[in-house]
Amino acid sequence: MSLESVRTFFAEKAPDIAIIELDTSTATVALAAEAHGVEPGQIAKTLALRAGERNLLIVARGDARIDNKKIKAAFGGKARMLDAETVLTLTSHPVGGVCPFGLATDLPVYCDISLRAYDEVVPAAGDVHSAVRITPQRMAELTGAEWVDVCQEVAVEACS
Template sequence: MSLTSVRAFFAAKAPDIEVIVTAESSATVPLAAIAHSVDPAQIAKTICVRAGERTVLVVMSGTTRLDNRKFRDVFAAKPRMLAGEEVEALTSHPVGGVCPFGVATDMPIYCDQSLRKFDLVVPAAGAPNAAVRIGTERMAELTGAIWIDIGQPPAEAAAD
């Protein structure tokens, strides 16, 4: 059902974007980077987070971690990751395929600034072996995402 909702999303809003289904899993950032021949940072991972009483989707670079302090500053609440079953119930996407497209529940979508260094990103597409190649700004536009800064750069980037 989830892959179907993502395909329906693109058929309605961006028929030029192809959902890519691979034989191998792309359920983690390293696997997705290998499957789509991109740098792991170019994978646009989507996490479902509870902020107080609100549940939000956050899309960020595959190598960026959620910064709890920045999250609290933006949402005035401590982030709480949801269990896989709850994520799937809210989004219709299984863990490993969570994305901001074809989401079952109306919830706010945010894009972290860590994505802006890429013209093209590769987010999942509703299944652990499905993804799309999409322009970063176009992804934000199609999903109605709001740009925020809640990411923590990878350790090696922070040391530079």
């Protein structure tokens, strides 16, 4: 169902973007980077969090770590990762395949500025064996994402 909701999303909003399906798992940043032949930072990981009373998604570069102080400043409180069952219910995507496309519920999506270090990123596409190649800007536009700065610095150009 999850991969199908992403297929529907792209068919309606961006038919020029192809979903890449692989036989190997891309459930972790390391596996995805190896499978797609990119550096780990180029994998756009989607984190499902609860901040205060809100559930939300943050998409960040694969090698970035969330900065708790920045999260608190951006969202008004501490954030915690959602459990796998809640993630599946809210997004329709299993952990390892979570992406901001084809969501089961209307969740706010935020793209961390760390993604801007790349011309093209590789987020999952609703399954642990699928992904898309997309510019960070287009991903933000298609998902109605807001840009935020919530990651620790990875490199001088990444989160500054």
